[in-house]
Amino acid sequence: MAQAKFPLINGFKYSFSSIEVDIGGEIFTDIQALDYSDTVSRAKLRGANAVPLGITRGDYEAVMSFTLSKRGAKDFRALLGPGFKEKFFDVTTTYTEKEEGTTTDKVIGCLIIGNENSHSPGPDALIEVIPCDVHHIIWDGLDPMLNMLK
Numbered sequence: 001m002a003q004a005k006f007p008l009i010n011g012f013k014y015s016f017s018s019i020e021v022d023i024g025g026e027i028f029t030d031i032q033a034l035d036y037s038d039t040v041s042r043a044k045l046r047g048a049n050a051v052p053l054g055i056t057r058g059d060y061e062a063v064m065s066f067t068l069s070k071r072g073a074k075d076f077r078a079l080l081g082p083g084f085k086e087k088f089f090d091v092t093t094t095y096t097e098k099e100e101g102t103t104t105d106k107v108i109g110c111l112i113i114g115n116e117n118s119h120s121p122g123p124d125a126l127i128e129v130i131p132c133d134v135h136h137i138i139w140d141g142l143d144p145m146l147n148m149l150k
Contacts, residue, residue: 011099018097023066024079024089030072032127034093036064036107038137038144060145062134064091064107073128085112109135
């Protein structure tokens with residue numbers, strides 16, 4: 001197993017400015033936040049014993065949300081077109097720093113499940129949160145489960 005090289009004296013670690021986000025085939029530089037995750041819900045088979053007899057493979061779930069400027073969200077919906085909540089798209093996030101190398105995650109089969117706006121007085125630009133249902137996430141080239149449907 002590779003180990004991280006510490007400390008990094010002359011160079012940079014990944015930060016939000018290290019990412020490039022491709023949403024539906026377009027690079028969005030006005031992205032304010034990007035959150036994606038996956039989980040596996042497993043169940044244990046129990047019997048007449050103190051220890052489990054086995055465990056199920058489980059159910060895989062993935063979700064994502066991203067936040068764009070108000071204009072960016074408008075442009076994204078226009079990219080998808082009419083019926084935008086019924087159009088599937090992928091999101092590719094590439095993290096790059098010279099000392100860290102490149103990492104690429106792909107969020108596959110995204111479908112918008114809502115739009116969230118919350119505005120208040122102040123100097124901040126208006127933003128929109130776009131939550132999505134997701135088929136699966138490829139973590140730096142690795143599928144999360146064996147025998148994934150594609």
